[in-house]
Structure formats: structure tokens, C-alpha cells
Amino acid sequence: MTPPVHYREIEGRSSGFWSLVAILGLFIALALGAAWRMEHEGHWITGMSNRVVWGVPHVFAVFLIVAASGALNVASVASVFGRSLYKPLARLSGLLAIALLAGGLAVLVLDLGRPDRMVVAMTHYNFKSIFAWNIFLYTGFLAIVAAYLWTMFERRMNAHTAPVGMAAFIWRLVLTTGTGSIFGFLVARDAYNSAILAPMFIIMSLDFGLAIFLLVLLAAARGTGRAIGGEILGRLGGLLAVFAAAVLYFAAIQQLTNAYIARQHEVVRFFLVDGGIYTALFWFGQVAIGGVAPLVLLLAPAWRKSRRALALASACVVAGGLAQMYVLIIGGQAYPQVVFPDHEVSSSAFDGVVASYAPSLPELLLGLGGVALALMLTVVALRLLPFLPQAIADPGSDPAHA
Amino acid sequence: MRAARAAALVLALAAFAAAVAAGADALAGRVAEPVVKIDRPGSCVEPTAVMRRDHMKLLLQQRDRTLRLGIRDTRHSLKNCVDCHADASTGSVLGKDGFCESCHRYASVSIDCFECHSPERQARVAERK
Amino acid sequence: MNGSRRQVLGLGACLAAAAALAPGLRLIELAQARSPEEAASKLQRWGLLIDTAKCGECDDCVTACHEENGVKGHGRPATDSQWIRKVNLKDKRTGFAQTLPVMCQHCEEAPCIDVCPTGASMRRADGIVLVDKHICIGCRYCVMACPFGARQFVHEKTTGQKADVPRGQGTVEACTLCVHRVDRGEQPACVSACQRDGGKAMTFGDLKDPDSAIARRLKSERSTALRADLALDPGVRYQGLS
Numbered sequence: 001m002t003p004p005v006h007y008r009e010i011e012g013r014s015s016g017f018w019s020l021v022a023i024l025g026l027f028i029a030l031a032l033g034a035a036w037r038m039e040h041e042g043h044w045i046t047g048m049s050n051r052v053v054w055g056v057p058h059v060f061a062v063f064l065i066v067a068a069s070g071a072l073n074v075a076s077v078a079s080v081f082g083r084s085l086y087k088p089l090a091r092l093s094g095l096l097a098i099a100l101l102a103g104g105l106a107v108l109v110l111d112l113g114r115p116d117r118m119v120v121a122m123t124h125y126n127f128k129s130i131f132a133w134n135i136f137l138y139t140g141f142l143a144i145v146a147a148y149l150w151t152m153f154e155r156r157m158n159a160h161t162a163p164v165g166m167a168a169f170i171w172r173l174v175l176t177t178g179t180g181s182i183f184g185f186l187v188a189r190d191a192y193n194s195a196i197l198a199p200m201f202i203i204m205s206l207d208f209g210l211a212i213f214l215l216v217l218l219a220a221a222r223g224t225g226r227a228i229g230g231e232i233l234g235r236l237g238g239l240l241a242v243f244a245a246a247v248l249y250f251a252a253i254q255q256l257t258n259a260y261i262a263r264q265h266e267v268v269r270f271f272l273v274d275g276g277i278y279t280a281l282f283w284f285g286q287v288a289i290g291g292v293a294p295l296v297l298l299l300a301p302a303w304r305k306s307r308r309a310l311a312l313a314s315a316c317v318v319a320g321g322l323a324q325m326y327v328l329i330i331g332g333q334a335y336p337q338v339v340f341p342d343h344e345v346s347s348s349a350f351d352g353v354v355a356s357y358a359p360s361l362p363e364l365l366l367g368l369g370g371v372a373l374a375l376m377l378t379v380v381a382l383r384l385l386p387f388l389p390q391a392i393a394d395p396g397s398d399p400a401h402a
Numbered sequence: 403m404r405a406a407r408a409a410a411l412v413l414a415l416a417a418f419a420a421a422v423a424a425g426a427d428a429l430a431g432r433v434a435e436p437v438v439k440i441d442r443p444g445s446c447v448e449p450t451a452v453m454r455r456d457h458m459k460l461l462l463q464q465r466d467r468t469l470r471l472g473i474r475d476t477r478h479s480l481k482n483c484v485d486c487h488a489d490a491s492t493g494s495v496l497g498k499d500g501f502c503e504s505c506h507r508y509a510s511v512s513i514d515c516f517e518c519h520s521p522e523r524q525a526r527v528a529e530r531k
Numbered sequence: 532m533n534g535s536r537r538q539v540l541g542l543g544a545c546l547a548a549a550a551a552l553a554p555g556l557r558l559i560e561l562a563q564a565r566s567p568e569e570a571a572s573k574l575q576r577w578g579l580l581i582d583t584a585k586c587g588e589c590d591d592c593v594t595a596c597h598e599e600n601g602v603k604g605h606g607r608p609a610t611d612s613q614w615i616r617k618v619n620l621k622d623k624r625t626g627f628a629q630t631l632p633v634m635c636q637h638c639e640e641a642p643c644i645d646v647c648p649t650g651a652s653m654r655r656a657d658g659i660v661l662v663d664k665h666i667c668i669g670c671r672y673c674v675m676a677c678p679f680g681a682r683q684f685v686h687e688k689t690t691g692q693k694a695d696v697p698r699g700q701g702t703v704e705a706c707t708l709c710v711h712r713v714d715r716g717e718q719p720a721c722v723s724a725c726q727r728d729g730g731k732a733m734t735f736g737d738l739k740d741p742d743s744a745i746a747r748r749l750k751s752e753r754s755t756a757l758r759a760d761l762a763l764d765p766g767v768r769y770q771g772l773s
Contacts, residue, residue, distance in 0.1 A: 039701070041687070041688075042685070042686045042687035042688060042700050042701070043610070043684065043686045043687075043701075044605070044607060044610045044686035044687045048610075048686075049609035049610050049686075050609065050610060050611075050612070050613075050674070050680075050683050050684060050686075051609065051680075053671040053674045053675060053684055054671060054675065112668050112669050112670055112701075113667075113668065113669015113670070113671070113684060113685070113700070113701030113702060113703070114667065114668050114669045114701040114702060115668075117666070117667075117668045117669075118668075120649060120666050120668060121648060121649055121668050124649040124650055124651075124666050125648070125649070125650070126644075126647055126648060126649060126650035128644075128645045129645060129646050129647055129648045129672070130646070131646065131647075131648035131670065131672055132648040132649075134648075135648065182672075185645075185646070186642070186646075186675060186676050187642055187676075187678060187761055188642060188675065188676050188677055188678040189675070333675070337678060337679075337680055338758075339618075339633065339678065339679055339680070339757055339758060340618075340620050340757070340772075342622065342623050342624065343620045343621060343622055343623060344620070344621040344623060345618060345619070345620055346618070346619045347616045347617060347618040347619065347633070348608060348613060348616050348617070349608075349613045349616045349680060350608075350609070351616070351618055351633075351680065356609075
């Protein structure tokens with residue numbers, strides 16, 4: 001019989017806590033200022049153009065939304081797959097899912113051309129659009145995870161954690177499929193237009209979500225002096241290695257298949273060889289830092305037990321994930337659309353050339369503000385409610401993991 | 403004792419109401435009343451009482467009929483409103499004494515129409531090259 | 532009167548009656564000019580035919596379009612709206628060079644309409660694809676989705692709009708096939724300019740009217756659609772493309 005777990009709020013009185021809140025608050029304020037300027041002046045002050053309409057804000061927003069779905073994984077493993085080893089971490093998992101999604105959505109809304117028309121977006125729907133479905137999927141996810149957390153917090157509702165957890169699990173698979181399909185359904189660009197994007201996004205969500213979960217867990221534990229058992233960290237590290245490898249696999253399959261198809265050769269060459277910054281980010285960012293480095297850090301016998309290696313591996317996954325999003329979203333737009341196959345094309349609208357794009361300050365501030373919002377929500381919630389277990393010792397006997 | 407408390411309460415409420423009324427009179431003078439200049443003779447496409455209450459409803463219905471269905475009913479079109487109501491000197495329905503803006507500013511209701519639509523009467527638009 | 536003369540007279544009467552009634556037999560077809568108070572009808576489909584052989588270095592179509600629709604440049608070609616553009620092509624294998632205008636193709640199966648979350652991207656019954664800027668939230672998903680790069684996002688404040696062509700910051704816009712002119716029975720500005728001053732390369736008309744000039748040409752001459760492999764059934768067709 002495992003000893004009962006006690007949850008407690010974090011103290012939230014130290015100078016470190018208040019400095020963190022102040023820094024996050026500053027980034028949120030800067031993001032709001034950037035959004036105000038963009039709305040007031042127009043998007044011409046950003047690096048976005050009619051060729052690259054989705055820039056750095058979308059890189060951050062999609063990253064946060066994808067990670068949000070995956071951050072719930074630890075709770076799902078506990079409730080849906082019955083691994084009670086992870087139960088003490090389920091509350092934090094649910095909290096991160098909500099916080100990351102809120103951060104991502106805030107960035108998306110503030111980047112709209114007409115953010116004052118949010119009410120229109122919530123009352124007019126074209127249900128052929130995956131975007132319209134996503135509005136329901138995202139807000140529904142917030143509601144379901146809130147309910148899920150409630151079943152965990154409210155002792156009388158504990159019996160319902162498993163079915164609500166199952167609902168949340170299925171919902172997030174649909175949600176992440178919807179996010180991947182935003183790109184997968186587009187016939188207009190050679191970098192998208194593929195059914196592989198939906199499952200690839202699911203795997204990416206598991207990878208990025210777990211990495212962020214681990215970073216927040218390790219930071220919170222260190223910041224508040226809580227102990228975490230090595231066994232659970234070791235298992236989560238192993239899981240992260242599997243997800244990182246899976247992400248590499250999906251990227252490899254996507255490029256390999258395109259390389260086989262003659263009319264897709266040019267786009268493969270763009271991403272893998274002569275795409276300039278996009279090629280560099282693909283090989284160094286996505287593959288090396290996002291895939292190979294974490295695998296080495298997590299699987300090499302010398303570093304298997306090291307918490308520092310685990311944290312570094314998680315950080316590498318996050319960095320590699322951002323690079324992957326940049327390559328996908330911005331690289332996919334920078335690559336010219338093929339309106340006239342087998343022709344060299346030029347025009348006043350930059351047809352036929354790789355679009356030039358450089359991230360601008362307002363975009364970066366807005367994107368970072370989304371991250372800051374997610375972290376601020378997490379920190380405030382940890383302070384107000386008992387999300388963190390007091391200690392996560394190695395379990396004495398859990399039949400599930402014999 | 404209870405009667406005294408009730409009386410005190412009524413007196414306090416009366417004093418408060420008087421103060422609000424007095425304050426309202428003072429405040430009313432600070433907001434510029436709307437300027438409604440009708441330069442053109444004749445009447446509007448609907449009676450004044452109807453327009454005051456329902457002009458937004460008419461505009462909302464008309465915009466969808468025009469754009470989505472292609473029914474260009476000249477009488478109820480925004481262009482027609484602007485042509486008639488545009489100020490004689492500025493040629494626009496916006497501006498400090500503009501027909502639309504002056505009332506909307508008084509009522510503190512933002513107008514979205516002229517983010518996209520021209521607020522100027524057509525003749526004025528045509529002569530500007 | 533003998534039988535055969537009666538027959539001839541009877542036949543003549545029938546023919547005369549048929550001739551008189553024949554125009555009225557087009558009761559189920561649309562009258563040639565649609566009055567402005569009538570709704571657009573799916574009995575019509577507006578389209579363009581562009582003969583690239585007649586298209587040269589001139590860009591009168593571009594100038595005319597932007598003048599008609601109040602599309603002003605700000606010296607920032609990357610973010611300035613371009614409702615129509617001249618594209619220069621060169622065949623990679625043969626070196627054959629040509630030029631032609633590209634604008635919104637007004638597709639039957641438009642991807643931009645499918646992806647719009649609010650339904651602002653729409654298709655009128657007579658085939659003209661438009662943006663309902665009353666409900667456009669400026670998400671730019673349609674710009675991502677258009678295979679022809681036709682959709683433009685308005686990156687700055689707009690001023691001096693034409694009375695017939697509303698344009699606003701933060702919304703998306705594209706070639707409207709000069710819907711305000713079409714509804715008056717006129718041709719799009721680009722076609723008028725091309726016919727008047729240009730190479731007479733552009734033809735406009737009702738694709739569903741078998742007697743229209745465009746329909747007769749499409750039936751008798753070879754033409755093609757851009758990215759025909761995508762099966763979008765555009766209303767704009769081109770001649771002289773391989």
C-alpha cells in the first residue's frame with residue numbers, strides 16, 4: 001500500500017518567487033504593448049508580408065498549443081493507463097496543459113488582424129474549416145481539463161478521475177490532430193499537404209509536452225526544496241527518449257517519401273540542402289539539438305541517473321521543437337508556391353523566389369509574452385492551490401511496474 | 403429606536419439622490435451635444451423614429467443582402483446614407499460635426515463601418531484623383 | 532380549300548406561333564442584364580479567358596485594377612496589396628518565355644472558402660469569390676490556403692477608399708472580378724483596359740451562357756486552368772500555356 005500523497009501550495013514568499021513573477025509580468029506587459037502597436041499601426045511594422053503571413057508569433061503559439069496537449073500525458077498515463085506511479089504528478093500535468101494552451105491562444109488572438117472581432121469568431125462558424133473546429137476543441141479542452149483537475153482535487157469526485165481522464169485523453173488526440181491538420185489540409189504549399197502532419201503533431205506534442213513538464217517539475221522541486229524520487233525521473237527520462245526518437249522518425253519518413261516523388265524533389269532539396277537558414281535550423285536545431293542531443297543525454301550510461309542531464313535534454317527538446325516549428329511554419333511559406341510547374345517564375349509579388357523573412361521585435365515580444373503568460377499562470381496556480389506533492393518518493397510497491 | 407434608524411436611512415438615500423441629480427446636471431454640460439445637420443431637403447428613407455431606433459438593424463440586414471446575395475437596394479445602401487448625410491463642407495459623415503460621428507461620440511458607441519467604407523459622398527470621392 | 536393547302540396554312544401558323552413564342556421559351560433562363568435589385572443567380576457564372584499569346588510587356592490591367600479599386604502602394608512591395616500581377620514565365624527545359632496576368636481564379640472548389648473559420652471567405656451564387664469584410668477576423672488562413680497567392684492581407688490603415696470598394700486594415704482582400712461593375716452590366720476594369728489600350732488578351736463573360744463570346748471561344752479553342760491537377764475548377768482560364 002503506497003503511503004498517501006500530501007499536496008501543498010508553494011510558499012511564494014521568497015525573493016526568488018517575486019523576482020520570477022516580476023520578470024514574467026514584464027514580458028507579459030511587453031507583449032501587450034507589442035500587440036497594441038501591431039493592432040494600431042498595422043502588421044507592416046512586423047516582419048510578416050503577403051508571402052509569409054504567419055511569423056514568429058505563430059511559431060510560439062503553435063508550439064505552446066502542441067505542448068499543452070502533450071503536457072497532459074503524465075496525467076493520462078496515471079488515470080487512463082493505470083500507472084499509479086505517476087499519480088502524484090497528475091495535478092501539475094493538468095495545470096500545465098491549461099496554462100500552456102492559454103498562453104498559445106493568447107498569442108494567436110492578439111496576432112489577428114482584427115482581434116476586436118473575437119466575438120464574431122465565436123458566433124460565426126464555417127464548419128468546413130478546421131480552424132472553426134479548433135475553436136471548440138481548444139476551449140473544450142480547457143473545460144475538460146478543468147473538470148479533470150476538479151475530480152483530482154475534490155475527494156468525493158476521485159472515483160470519476162479515470163473516466164474524465166479518458167475523455168481528456170481522447171479529446172487531446174482529436175485536438176492535436178486538428179492542429180496538425182491546419183497544415184496537413186493545405187493543398188497550396190508543397191511543404192504541407194500531407195496526412196503525415198496530423199500524427200506527426202501528436203508525437204511532437206508528447207515530446208515537447210513532456211520536456212516542458214520535466215523542466216517545470218525539476219525547477220519547482222528545486223525552488224521549493226521538494227524531493228523527487230530518482231525512479232520516476234528515470235522513467236520519465238526514458239519516455240522522453242522514446243518520444244524524441246519518434247519525432248526524428250516522423251521527420252525522416254516525411255523527407256524520405258518526398259525525396260522519392262520526383263515533383264517533390266525541389267522542396268526536399270530546399271529543406272535539406274539549399275534553404276539557407278531553414279536548412280541550418282533543420283539539421284542543427286531540429287535534428288541535432290532536438291533529437292540527437294537528447295537521445296545521447298538520456299541514454300548514455302554515464303548520464304542515465306543525472307538530473308542535470310535530464311534537464312539539459314528537456315531544454316534541448318524545447319529548443320529543437322521551436323526550431324522545428326520555425327522550419328515548418330515559416331520555411332513552408334518561404335518556399336515558393338508552384339503555380340507553373342517546370343517554369344522559372346518572377347513577378348512583382350515575389351513569385352518563384354524564396355520569400356525573405358526576418359523576425360521583428362514586436363513578433364518576438366508577442367511570442368515570448370505567450371510563454372510568460374503560461375509560466376505566470378502556472379506559478380500563480382502553484383501558489384494558490386495544492387498542485388505539487390510534498391515529496392515524490394520512490395514507490396515501495398506498485399504492482400503496475402513490476 | 404427602529405423608527406429612528408429607518409428615518410435616518412431614508413434621509414441618507416434622499417440626500418444621495420439629490421447629490422446625484424445635482425452632479426448629473428453639472429456633468430451634462432461637459433459632454434458636447436451631438437450636432438444633427440440635415441442639409442438636404444426631404445425625408446430619410448425611413449421615418450425618423452424608425453431610423454433612430456433601428457438604423458443599425460437596417461444596416462446589418464442590408465449589408466448581408468448586398469454582399470452575400472448581390473441585392474443592391476439603393477435606398478438602404480450605406481452609400482446612399484453617406485451621399486445624403488455627408489456634411490456640406492467636409493463632404494464626410496465623420497469629423498467633429500459629422501452626422502454619424504457626432505452622435506456616436508456622444509453616445510460613446512464605436513463605429514466600425516468606416517474602417518473599410520468611404521465616409522465621403524461619392525461626388526467628393528470622384529473629384530479627388 | 533382542299534386538304535393540302537389547309538395543311539400548309541396550318542403548318543405556317545404553327546411555325547409563326549413558335550417563332551413568336553420562342554424568345555419567351557427562355558423563361559427558365561436568366562434575362563441578359565440582371566437588375567441591381569435582383570439577387571445574383573447560379574444560372575450565371577462569371578469568368579475570364581486570357582490569351583497569353585496576345586499578352587506582352589504592358590501592365591495596363593494591373594494599373595487599371597488598382598486605380599479602379601483604390602489599391603494604393605506604400606513603397607513596400609512585400610506588404611502592399613496586389614490584386615493582380617504580371618507573372619513572367621520561362622520554361623525550364625525549352626527556354627520559352629511568356630508573360631501573363633494572375634489574379635484570384637474564382638474557383639468553384641476554392642480552398643480559401645473551405646478554410647475560413649468565420650465564413651467570411653465566400654462564393655456568390657454567380658461564381659464570384661469574395662471576402663465578407665464585416666466578419667473577417669484577419670487570421671490569414673485563406674492566404675495560406677490559396678494555391679495562386681491571390682489573397683492579400685491589408686497591413687496598414689486604409690484611407691481614401693473608393694465608394695464602391697470598401698477596404699480595411701487587418702482584413703484580407705483579393706480581386707473581386709470588379710463585382711460592383713459587373714452588377715452594373717460592365718466589365719472588370721482590367722478587361723476594359725486590356726481591350727481599350729492593351730493587347731486585347733482578356734475576355735470576360737458568362738460561362739454558363741452558351742451564346743456569350745467567352746463560352747463560344749472556350750468551346751471552340753483550347754484553353755487550360757492554372758494547376759488543373761488540383762481540380763479546383765477555376766472561373767479563369769488561359770490560352771497558350773503548356
